[in-house]
Amino acid sequence: MSYRSTRGAEGLGTFSDILLGGLAPDGGLAIPSTFKAFDSVELQSLSKMSYPKLASSILSCFVDDIDIKTLCSLCDSAYTVDTFGKREITPLVYLGEEENSDIFLLELSNGPTLAFKDIAMQMLGQFFEHVLEKRGSTLNILAATSGDTGSAAEYAMRERSNISVFMLSPEGRMSSFQKAQMYSLIDERIHNLVVPGTFDVCQDLVKGISSDLKFKSKYRIGSVNSINWGRISSQIVYYFYGYFRAIEQTGNCFMSPVSFSVPSGNFGNILSGYISKKMGLPIENLVLATNENNVLDEFFKTGSYRVRTSAETFKTSSPSMDISKASNFERFIFDVVGNDFGRVNSLWKELSVDGRFVIEDEESLRNIKYSGIVSGSSNHQNRLDTIKNIKDKYNRIIDPHTADGFFVARKNLKPKIPMVCLETALPIKFSKTVIEAIGETPQTPQKFFDIEKKPQKIKKIDDSVETLKNYIKEKSI
Template sequence: MQYLSTRGGISPISFTQGVMMGLAEDGGLLLPRTIPRVGGETFASWHELSYTELAFEILSRFIDDIPASDLRDIINKSYASFNHQDVTPLIHQGGLHILELFHGPTLAFKDVALQFLGNLFEYLLQKSGEVLNIVGATSGDTGSAAIYGVRGKSRINIFILHPKGRVSPVQEKQMTTVLDDNVFNLAIEGSFDDGQAIVKKIFNDVEFKNRYRLGAINSINWARVLAQVVYYVHSCIHVSSHEKDSSVDFAIPTGNFGDIFAGYIAKKMLPPGTIRQLVLATNDNDILSRFVNSGDYSLGEVRATTSPSMDIQAASNFERYLYYLTDSDTAKTRDLMEQFSATGKIDLKSHLDQVKRDFAAAAVTEQEVFDTIRTFYTEHGYVLDPHTAVGVKAALQLRTAGVPMVCLATAHPAKFGEVVESATGQPMVFPEPLQGIGDKQSRCQTIAANVAEIQTFVANNSLT
């Protein structure tokens, strides 16, 4: 399988080359040359597979430069750290299928991809004898999941930027209480969008990137998206074994467009009609829902909400969808992204018919998030975190009668205990990994949202 850049400026590369490259060297994002198609007979044969067996079947269609036995070992090791035998179980509540993605080490959906990516990095570095300095930005959950994916691993240092004071207290503690020598937490004086822009600028400095052997763990790394495709397929199999209608809708709370883009890839892979609709759910930071509903992709001011992992305006994975929306036209994709970088907006109204065939969308207000958590708990006894509540509200608003709806539960509610306790009126019961986390020793450095300062910090603390 060969991988290309959305901007067309690099020669085709292999999967493992793409993993180590992260952001393409022309500033674009990597995608497979083709998306493997799965026929009805093959899909039916997957119904009895375990999650790890299914992951191998899917990932091996995109990865042909790692021996099958080694790939199986990486997958098995990655999901052995999850506390549920189904890895991503579905719970049936309130006429919805809740896909619980928070059974990994940091209780967030990012673990599904980052446990895999951490073990993949370790495997490739052991083979090559090289080192890697990971640089990433987080709006909340990516940071801790990435840190837990590589903490203590030899040949890897990790530098995580988070917006100071704009992640939940639990999210902050999950990152900063990891004291392994290879972990560096940087609280930047700015927003997540500032951090994400800094990371992209650092990676676009090819000389610096190569000198310090930088690697990416944000969803600009294709392996992140690929690992998430698995739980969409897993959900379709589960629902089709319980529901008469084989078509499934998904509601996805998203800010960076990575999770829903994985669903888009799954939809293209599977037999036609298996995934019927992808419902994109945003909070008050509604750039993506405005795009789907009106063709307006334009920056607004980042608003702080109770679902901070979605407090994003510039979605880093949007470029991948734009590539497909422009019929794989790399020159047009590049021009549109350069226009967005220069002006903060792109007018995509001419593509709106196709966009609406691919997605439906809703923006959910803070009051609606609070009311959804409260009502769902009162009526069903099930506790939603604020991000999941965004998806559930959109699902209830846009679902079609008779079509099964899967809602992605992206984080354990205890990570946002104050909001959830206020909405439910019940004290939060903290799972074992979070008990006493507020009293643990932390290590973090505050730094200006400045490319040069952060490059200097990375250079002074990198492995060589």
């Protein structure tokens, strides 16, 4: 296994090197030079594994410098009943049949912060601690959040003596519950920095710091955003697990296709699905669901990728997807254009100058089609109607982002092909919208009773790279 950058740099080091490194030195994203492709016999063997065992088997395709015994131990520590409440970790729940297609919900929100980000973040916590202890080093994690990454990262990294977290969040762009989860976590190594503007502003600050290689090296800056390949690879596991459970529950022939619907903002979650398909998982379609910030939907319908300014980025009732610059999209485009890093550089230069680029050549358009990704968007009323419909029809309450996924999934059903809708978060994290939809408050786990009444600690900063650097200099470990 070797890693390279989407911008051309080769020999980025081992898995542990890219785990700690975040952005590649040339500003691109780390990606494996090759991908393991499982055959049907190998997939049958994987299908019989527990979630931790499956995780170690999938991750061993990417982790080249941690022995398999240690990797299994790390996965066992990350994925426990105590942490996720259920032995299955990501249970698949059958809802019903629509248009001759079986509809499922893949529960991804049973972890410590009630969101799908916990699945990968718990694994990252294990990886970071192991690698840092082995190297006798420390890490200052710098990340941006639109809501759920922040709390998932902070809960996974807290009380680890060799890690501190600097988490940037957009002012006024998260739900009250999301803010309370993050800001009430009082820890000397957890720094919640609130920035005026959108998530994209926060993400640009992270990239601004990461592109200063001297500063990044001196202060040992790492990332937990999905620019980190460790996040992407850890998320691949639940696509395999969801596929295997769907085949079991439907009784369909092994290797028959299954579709997945994925609420999408930064393109990390659905990229993991795309990589799963490249690795041999029989995925029919990956349904990309956006909200009113429909940059990705526009691309898959027109071939034009046009980012929005902060003023053009809508504040919606599915706020974790209020993103107009999808970081992981670069990894997808790199694959679509045949690993042509020169073209990727040209496209991203065009994006920085003109705010858009267009894919028009036949080969790339054909690769996009073969990816199996289809897309759609929804609005506030669609979310309300979908939340109410799922409650009335299946007695299940879902959050607004998951509702985006269901809404677009229903427009892309195919007879006899199961549709697995990925859960984004538990509905209590977005109770205001849920109450508007169904007139009742979703259940709050006991550990989060009165969380919004707890004291909160934040630091407001401006959207300046220099301001952020000065704060990191003062507080880093």
